[in-house]
Structures are given as C-alpha cells and as structure tokens.
Amino acid sequence: MAHHVNLERRRQAIYGWILLSPAAILLTTFAFYPSLATFWASLMSRGTRRKPPEFVGGRNYSDLFADPTFWVVVKNNLIYAGATIPISISIALAMALWANSKIPARGFVRTAYFTPTVLPMIAAANLWLFFYTPGLGVLDQIGSLFGLPSVNWLGQPETALWAIIIVTIWKEAGFFMIFYLAALQTIPEDLKEAADIEGASRWTYTRRIVLPLLMPTTLFIVVNALINSVKLIDHLFILTKGGPNDASKLILYYIWEMAFAFFDAPQAAAMTILVLAVLGIVAAIKFTYLDKRTHYQ
Amino acid sequence: MKALSQHIEAFGAMVLALVWISPLLFAFWAAFHTTSDAVNFNLSAAWTLDNFRTAWAGAPWLRYFLNTFLLVSVVLIGQFVITTLAGFAFAKVAFTGKDIVFILVLMQLFILPEVLIVENYAMVSRIGLFDTILGVGMPYMASAFGIFLMRQAFKSVPIELHEAARVEGCGWFGILLRVYVPLARPTYLAYALVSVSTHWNNFLWPLIVTNSPDTRPLTVGLSIFGAPENGVDISVISAATMMSVAPLLVAFLVFQRQFVQAFLRAGIK
Numbered sequence: 416m417a418h419h420v421n422l423e424r425r426r427q428a429i430y431g432w433i434l435l436s437p438a439a440i441l442l443t444t445f446a447f448y449p450s451l452a453t454f455w456a457s458l459m460s461r462g463t464r465r466k467p468p469e470f471v472g473g474r475n476y477s478d479l480f481a482d483p484t485f486w487v488v489v490k491n492n493l494i495y496a497g498a499t500i501p502i503s504i505s506i507a508l509a510m511a512l513w514a515n516s517k518i519p520a521r522g523f524v525r526t527a528y529f530t531p532t533v534l535p536m537i538a539a540a541n542l543w544l545f546f547y548t549p550g551l552g553v554l555d556q557i558g559s560l561f562g563l564p565s566v567n568w569l570g571q572p573e574t575a576l577w578a579i580i581i582v583t584i585w586k587e588a589g590f591f592m593i594f595y596l597a598a599l600q601t602i603p604e605d606l607k608e609a610a611d612i613e614g615a616s617r618w619t620y621t622r623r624i625v626l627p628l629l630m631p632t633t634l635f636i637v638v639n640a641l642i643n644s645v646k647l648i649d650h651l652f653i654l655t656k657g658g659p660n661d662a663s664k665l666i667l668y669y670i671w672e673m674a675f676a677f678f679d680a681p682q683a684a685a686m687t688i689l690v691l692a693v694l695g696i697v698a699a700i701k702f703t704y705l706d707k708r709t710h711y712q
Numbered sequence: 713m714k715a716l717s718q719h720i721e722a723f724g725a726m727v728l729a730l731v732w733i734s735p736l737l738f739a740f741w742a743a744f745h746t747t748s749d750a751v752n753f754n755l756s757a758a759w760t761l762d763n764f765r766t767a768w769a770g771a772p773w774l775r776y777f778l779n780t781f782l783l784v785s786v787v788l789i790g791q792f793v794i795t796t797l798a799g800f801a802f803a804k805v806a807f808t809g810k811d812i813v814f815i816l817v818l819m820q821l822f823i824l825p826e827v828l829i830v831e832n833y834a835m836v837s838r839i840g841l842f843d844t845i846l847g848v849g850m851p852y853m854a855s856a857f858g859i860f861l862m863r864q865a866f867k868s869v870p871i872e873l874h875e876a877a878r879v880e881g882c883g884w885f886g887i888l889l890r891v892y893v894p895l896a897r898p899t900y901l902a903y904a905l906v907s908v909s910t911h912w913n914n915f916l917w918p919l920i921v922t923n924s925p926d927t928r929p930l931t932v933g934l935s936i937f938g939a940p941e942n943g944v945d946i947s948v949i950s951a952a953t954m955m956s957v958a959p960l961l962v963a964f965l966v967f968q969r970q971f972v973q974a975f976l977r978a979g980i981k
Binding site: 424427428430431432434435437438439440441442444445446447448449450452453456506509510513514516518519520523524526527528529530531532533534535536537538539541542543544545546548551553556585588589590593594597617642645646648649652653667670671674675680683684687690691694695697698702 | 717718721722724725726728729730732733735736738739742751753793794795797798800801802805806807808810813816817818819820821822823824825826827828829830831832833834835850851853854856859884909912913914915916919920930931934935938946949950952953956957960961964965968971972975976
C-alpha cells in the first residue's frame with residue numbers, strides 16, 4: 416500500500432513538471448534569464464570594436480548617478496506617478512459613484528468613461544495631438560474665445576509633462592472605475608437603509624461607510640497605477656519624444672533611448688536594474704501586506 | 713434639497729462623460745472634414761471621405777491589419793495552451809517544489825516585459841526571431857497573469873467531477889480537456905478579451921522587434937504614418953487613427969457588457 420502511494424506521488428510529480436515545462440522554458444527565456452543578463456550587463460563596460468566589454472563593477476551605476484539627465488528623468492517620473500495615481504483614482508471613484516447611482520443616460524455615461532481603455536496609447540496620443548497643437552488645436556481655439564494667447568502645450572518645458580499626464584489620466588481612469596463599480600455593487604443595501612434611518616447625509620454615508628469598504632479595491636488599484644506609471648510611455652513617442660529639453664522624458668523612454676538610439680546598453684541595463692528593484696519593492700509590499708487581506712483560495 | 717443635489721450630480725456625471733468622450737468625437741468629426749473646416753470648427757461644412765482615401769494610400773494598412781490580426785491570434789493560442797497546462801499543474805497536481813515555482817511565476821507579474829526590452833531583444837535576435845510575428849508574440853505567451861487566472865478557474869472545479877471522469881477511464885489529459893477546459897469557458901472568454909485588446913494596442917515591444925512593413929502591427933504603422941517628419945495633416949491623421957481603432961472600438965461597443973465583465977474578472981483575482 417505504502418509502495419502504491421509512493422508510486423502515485425512520483426507519477427504526479429512527473430506529470431506536474433511536464434505540464435509546467437512549456438511555461439517554465441518561456442518564463443526562463445523571456446523573464447528570469449534576461450533579468451540576470453541585464454544585471455550582468457550593468458556591471459560590464461560598453462565594448463567597442465577594438466576593446467571587448469570588461470567587468471567594471473558599479474561604474475555604470477556611478478556614471479548614471481553623475482548624469483544630470485538621469486535625475487531629470489527620475490524627477491519627471493516621480494511627478495508623473497505622483498500626479499497620475501491620485502488624480503486618476505479620485506476621478507475613477509467619482510465616475511464609479513456616479514455610474515452606480517440612478518442618473519439619466521447611465522448607459523451612455525458608463526460607455527463614455529470606459530471607452531479610452533480600449534484604445535491604443537498611440538491612438539490616444541493622436542487624438543490629443545488635435546487638442547494640443549498650437550494655433551489650430553482645440554484648447555487654443557477655446558482659449559482664443561476668451562481672448563487667451565496661443566499656448567504651445569507640448570513645446571514648452573513647463574507644460575509638456577502635464578500634457579502627457581493628462582493623456583495618461585484620461586486613458587486609465589475609466590479602467591480603474593470598473594473595479595470600484597464592482598466593489599460598490601457588493602455593498603449590502605441594508606447599510607444604506609440603516610444610514611438613512613439614522614438620518615445620515617449622503618456625504619456622511621459615502622465618507623463613513625462606502626470609502627472604508629472600498630479600501631481593499633483602492634489598494635489594488637494603487638498597485639496597478641504604480642505599475643502603469645512605469646509602463647505607460649507610448650504617447651511620448653507621438654506627443655513630445657521626451658522633449659523639450661528632457662522636460663517630459665520618463666524612465667522607460669530613457670531606457671529605450673539609451674539602448675536603441677544612443678546604443679549605450681550598459682547604461683540602459685543599469686537603469687533597468689534600478690526599475691526592477693523598485694518594482695520588486697512594490698511586489699514585496701503587495702505580497703506581504705496586501706495579500707494578508709485577500710485570500711486566493 | 714435632495715432633488716437639487718441629485719440634479720447637480722447627474723449634471724456633473726454628464727459633463728464628465730462629454731469631456732471624456734470629446735477627444736474621440738473631435739477626431740471622428742475631423743476625419744470626415746477637410747483640414748481647414750476641421751480646425752475652424754465649421755459645423756456646416758460638407759462631409760468628405762478624402763482623408764480616408766489619402767490615409768489609405770499612404771501606408772500598407774491592409775498588411776498592418778493582417779499583421780495585428782496574426783499577432784493577437786498567435787499570442788492568444790500560445791497563451792491558451794501554455795497557461796492551461798501550467799494552471800492545471802498548479803491547481804490539481806501535487807508535487808514537491810510547487811509553491812516555490814508558483815512564487816517565481818508570480819514574480820513575473822512585476823518583471824514587466826516592457827522593462828526587459830534590451831535583453832529580450834538580444835534573446836529574440838539570438839534565436840532568429842527578429843522581425844517576425846512569432847518574435848513579437850513569444851515573450852507574452854507564458855503569461856504569469858494567465859497562469860494565475862487558469863489556476864483559480866481550475867481550483868473551483870469540484871473534485872467529484874474529476875473522480876467521476878477518472879472512474880470512467882479518462883487519463884490526465886482527457887480529464888483536463890473534457891472536464892476542466894469546458895467548465896472554465898467564462899475564464900477563457902474573459903482572458904481572450906483582455907489579451908486581444910492588450911496586444912492589439914501594444915506598441916513599444918513591437919516597435920523594437922519589427923523592422924519591416926511585413927511584420928509591423930497597426931500601432932507601429934500608425935506611429936510611423938503620423939510622425940511629424942512625414943508632414944501629414946491633422947484630418948488625415950484622425951482618419952488613420954479612426955481606421956485603426958475601428959475594429960476594436962466597434963467590437964467593444966457591441967459586446968460592451970462582456971468586455972467590462974472580462975476586465976473585471978481578469979482584474980479581481
């Protein structure tokens with residue numbers, strides 16, 4: 416009997432590994448090995464035709480920290496994250512509260528909020544180009560109605576990053592809305608009735624009952640929004656190309672530029688490792704802190 | 713008082729909805745008008761299809777559509793096969809090391825393929841897949857997210873069905889194919905919608921790995937077409953943009969409920 420159990424266990428182990436092997440091979444090829452290779456590349460010098468790459472330790476990192484553009488890009492990305500995360504989440508919450516209440520044309524309102532989510536970032540950038548173009552663009556036309564001067568939203572350092580931020584918020588708020596919408600629909604009706612009997616105002620009900628109940632959803636969305644603040648950079652290619660004067664350049668765009676425009680792979684690798692480290696911290700927080708509240712079984 | 717505040721809220725919701733949809737409406741309107749009419753907001757101007765003709769003639773769009781279609785199909789088929797097998801292993805097979813491997817898989821949720829562009833580019837070139845549609849799709853096939861989703865779906869299948877199928881003489885593979893896969897259909901549908909819309913819209917990685925019109929997907933084609941160096945005017949860009957988002961947008965408007973449900977199912981694990 417014991418022998419039989421042992422045999423069955425061994426058979427299961429073999430099946431398990433066979434089933435996993437395609438995924439394991441691909442994950443190793445396109446995630447784990449590249450991560451290690453990036454780390455290794457970040458420790459090597461940039462090879463030339465005469466001189467092969469050699470081990471330089473932390474020099475790429477110290478070069479990176481000495482590069483003023485790097486700090487501009489980091490600052491931009493912090494502003495980008497710091498603006499897009501809270502603003503898009505607040506708008507998403509407002510959208511969900513509205514789309515969940517009894518208002519006229521609710522179907523249209525929901526569709527309007529969610530539609531940007533299904534558009535490619537490149538298409539979104541093209542649509543917004545029509546708003547931002549100086550002189551001809553929609554924003555300038557509206558401004559000129561009020562006698563405001565023409566503004567080159569994408570062409571001046573003070574506004575370029577904000578123009579990028581607005582497109583990102585527009586793109587992701589509707590996506591976050593649906594998670595709030597789903598969470599709102601799980602809140603039992605009797606809480607609302609009880610609040611009404613107690614004479615609580617709608618505002619008090621929202622602030623004291625709804626928002627605390629939405630907390631787990633908010634944390635989930637924050638993690639997503641954080642990842643997006645690294646990932647969503649496609650519109651830079653259309654709208655600003657990181658300019659003017661690096662004013663709207665974000666980290667992932669800079670990595671791309673380093674590697675594929677300046678051909679400085681070691682610098683790009685060092686920057687990639689730093690991004691992975693930040694993402695790793697986010698992952699650690701998510702798995703240790705957030706997952707204590709939600710159960711995956 | 714209460715009625716008043718409700719009216720204000722309904723008004724706010726409507727204004728936000730109009731603001732949110734306006735970029736799309738303006739582009740739609742511009743696509744059907746001459747550039748000068750579009751930028752002057754000449755509301756009585758005649759409608760025209762000229763922008764679409766100019767845009768269509770300006771790039772091999774048919775090829776781009778075909779490439780995008782092939783790309784999302786290749787990715788989806790690969791993902792279905794790989795995540796089904798791996799998800800089943802994690803959900804229903806007991807073996808040592810399972811938990812550690814599962815944590816490794818979850819880590820991939822945070823090692824974004826977008827961040828590893830440099831090394832993945834080197835890898836794809838090394839295995840001879842540079843400038844191929846398979847090369848664009850391959851890094852996304854073993855999606856940790858998909859494996860996770862399938863594992864959850866398979867876990868909820870009652871073990872009695874599994875046992876019954878085994879008593880009937882079904883092997884492991886038969887049980888997976890005849891019991892688990894049919895029962896997980898809603899999950900497959902949800903995953904398919906999310907995957908298709910993600911890869912239809914993906915840009916940075918295809919930009920790096922493709923190098924010719926024969927492999928370039930729509931997003932990359934659109935970005936090249938709209939580049940300022942080409943000096944295309946705003947109405948023509950709007951027409952090209954409308955053209956390339958039309959299939960997904962129409963599908964979304966028709967199957968809106970399923971789309972939203974899919975994103976929800978995929979997001980809330």
